[in-house]
Amino acid sequence: MTLIITLVAAIAMFCFRFARPEFARKNAIGVLALMYFGASVMWIVDGVANLIEGEAFVELKDATILRDDAILGGCVVALGLVAWLCLLMIKRFSASRSQRGQ
Amino acid sequence: MACFIVPATEAIVTSVVAHKVRKTQSAQEAAHPENTAPSAGISWKTKLSWLNTMLWGGTILLALEHVWHGEVVFYPPFLTAVESTAGTGVMLREMATVGVGMSVLVTGVWLAMVFVAERFPFVRRRLVSEEK
Numbered sequence: 001m002t003l004i005i006t007l008v009a010a011i012a013m014f015c016f017r018f019a020r021p022e023f024a025r026k027n028a029i030g031v032l033a034l035m036y037f038g039a040s041v042m043w044i045v046d047g048v049a050n051l052i053e054g055e056a057f058v059e060l061k062d063a064t065i066l067r068d069d070a071i072l073g074g075c076v077v078a079l080g081l082v083a084w085l086c087l088l089m090i091k092r093f094s095a096s097r098s099q100r101g102q
Numbered sequence: 103m104a105c106f107i108v109p110a111t112e113a114i115v116t117s118v119v120a121h122k123v124r125k126t127q128s129a130q131e132a133a134h135p136e137n138t139a140p141s142a143g144i145s146w147k148t149k150l151s152w153l154n155t156m157l158w159g160g161t162i163l164l165a166l167e168h169v170w171h172g173e174v175v176f177y178p179p180f181l182t183a184v185e186s187t188a189g190t191g192v193m194l195r196e197m198a199t200v201g202v203g204m205s206v207l208v209t210g211v212w213l214a215m216v217f218v219a220e221r222f223p224f225v226r227r228r229l230v231s232e233e234k
Contacts, residue, residue: 002167
């Protein structure tokens with residue numbers, strides 16, 4: 001479920017990046033999309049490893065695990081947003097500092 | 103268990119490489135401004151930033167999952183699997199299989215992205231114009 005949520009977030013961000021290129025370029029939406037995409041790719045490998053060991057690729061039967069993974073997926077998306085906001089603030093801060101320097 | 107350590111290590115290496123490429127490219131751009139024309143293509147600085155972002159982003163988000171499942175803790179030895187010899191063996195095996203697999207697949211996806219960005223003129227033009 002974490003993989004599905006992160007993958008949906010990555011696809012949504014990629015769509016947004018290409019639908020609103022100017023806004024996306026100013027706000028580094030591509031970075032956020034790539035972060036989610038990178039994590040999704042890694043979880044796909046984890047899912048394949050689970051399959052090889054005889055487990056499910058994505059656990060969808062057990063309601064407790066499903067709920068836990070969905071909450072984790074939400075937290076992952078939120079952490080991605082926090083990391084992106086920090087990066088954006090650093091970029092803006094360094095850009096304004098270099099402008100002041102000139 | 104600790105599979106994210108392998109892509110994290112790759113991320114450190116690619117970050118160092120990207121830093122060196124950025125320095126070299128800035129020096130080249132200063133010396134030959136004609137090479138910054140759109141016909142010069144997408145710079146390696148940008149291409150490497152895609153790989154770095156995927157690796158660092160994936161590592162950070164996977165680290166959260168490991169903390170969530172109690173496999174990574176905030177006190178020594180940080181990885182709960184290291185507390186027993188059997189656990190260490192399982193962890194190392196997982197790093198060698200799943201961790202290496204993660205690094206290889208992310209790098210493969212990045213290579214495919216670079217291929218598409220270079221081979222398809224529409225994508226290339228758009229990315230070059232966004233880069234400037």
